[in-house]
Amino acid sequence: MSNNDIHRNYNVSDPEMLQHSRVTKSIFIEDKETFAQFDADFADPFADNWGEAISLGETLAGDSQQLSRLREKTEAIVNLVSEAESLMKDLKYYLEKAYPGQKSTWARFGFGEFRKVRKNQEKMVRALALAYLAASETPDNLTAAGFTQEKIDRLNSLSNELASADTEQEKIKKLRPDKTVERIKVLNDCYEYLKKVHKASIRIFEDNKTKLEQYKLPYENHVVKEPEEETAGT
Numbered sequence: 001m002s003n004n005d006i007h008r009n010y011n012v013s014d015p016e017m018l019q020h021s022r023v024t025k026s027i028f029i030e031d032k033e034t035f036a037q038f039d040a041d042f043a044d045p046f047a048d049n050w051g052e053a054i055s056l057g058e059t060l061a062g063d064s065q066q067l068s069r070l071r072e073k074t075e076a077i078v079n080l081v082s083e084a085e086s087l088m089k090d091l092k093y094y095l096e097k098a099y100p101g102q103k104s105t106w107a108r109f110g111f112g113e114f115r116k117v118r119k120n121q122e123k124m125v126r127a128l129a130l131a132y133l134a135a136s137e138t139p140d141n142l143t144a145a146g147f148t149q150e151k152i153d154r155l156n157s158l159s160n161e162l163a164s165a166d167t168e169q170e171k172i173k174k175l176r177p178d179k180t181v182e183r184i185k186v187l188n189d190c191y192e193y194l195k196k197v198h199k200a201s202i203r204i205f206e207d208n209k210t211k212l213e214q215y216k217l218p219y220e221n222h223v224v225k226e227p228e229e230e231t232a233g234t
Contacts, residue, residue: 020218094147128159
């Protein structure tokens, strides 16, 4: 089965399934010996393993958290790009002041490419790095014109910060499907404990409606009848 075929085996929300699992497990512990006498698979460490599956399901970040992290990174990038645009506008102004009419010098700073990179964070990273390299070669001319050394240094640090933020954003985008698949597998494993206990409870407590109600699956509003036997050949 490919990751694209992975789906939840239950029809309720993840928190609801986990809550139901926790409650049912606590009831199961009270009836553990009865279950173990019926089927040795329910003996220790069944309950402990079930508890670990619940804890792991609660620990793994849900997709909403992944989206929240992605939004945070996107917001950080927007802020960095905005700062970069402002800084590059300052550079353009002081570059023209320091080197009036010297278009070949402006070109070394990427002057002609500025408009093309404004809305592209990857190109902005390169533009900032190129501008810093050019500014570092003749910093005195720019600082004398009013573009401070602090701003020259910021070209470099801003390029690095934007590159790092962009990398983190892309990493989250690419890992998000894998994280979702991992979580679904863990939650399905947790649900399997519920199903096993529920199935056994139908036989163990067939004459005890109260117990049958306690071990029902989370999407059931009524006690589930014992499933009919499959017809031979199906």
